[in-house]
Amino acid sequence: MSIINILFVSTLFLALASSFSLTPAKIAKCKNPATVKELNVTQYLGLWYNIAADDLVLSTFQTDYCVTAEYGLNPNGTVSVLNSQRDGSISGPEENITGYAYQPDPVNYPGKLKVHLEGAGPQAAPYWVLELGPVVNNQYSWVIVSDPICGFMWVLARTPSIDATTTKTIQNYLVSFGFDISEDWIPIVQTGCVY
Helix, strand or coil: CCHHHHHHHHHHHHHHHHHHCCCCCCCCCCCCCCCCCCCCHHHHCEEEEEEEECHHHHHHCCCCECCEEEEEECCCCCEEEEEEEECCCCCCCEEEEEEEEECCCCCCCCCEEEEEECCCCCCCEEEEEEEECCEECCEECEEEEECCCCCCCEEEECCCCCCHHHHHHHHHHHHHHCCCHHHHCEECECCCCCC
16 A cells, blocks of 8 residues: 555544544544644744654554654745655655645644645644644754544654653653553654655
8 A cells, every 4th residue: 555545544534533533442542632722833844853653653654764744834824744754764765745734723722733645635634733842943842743532643853863851751741641652652763864
């Protein structure tokens, strides 16, 4: 199955789960988690490195090698998305997918975004910002991203690795949302990657 087909199925699943409150016990770790109360989109833009993800992410559409996300600002106010990864190893073929994200209700729910990835079907998927790290050099330093049922989870940072103190802080937040670190924290390989 191609990455595009997998993305379509994953996006469709998330959309249906959100719409009909489908929460399979193995996938759903929470229901309607709190998202950040403030999100400065300008400080969110730029290059992010995927530090960790859960098994559902890695078993559906993402590898665990050299995964990055780059966000920019489109003229229409949406956020451009460029997700990149290596397939199979740090020197495997590069795979990319583009799209855009937007805040349906930036005043009341700034952390509840929707993302549309090219080739993944017409339905936008939820992209919920659960927690943000401190602002460093006018950019958020790390972020926890999930969805309305905590089925998918990504931890992104501005650097390819994070220190033990930051890791522990992020993991404590994840536990508070219902994630099990022993199962849901799968490190993404960034060492040796060429970006």
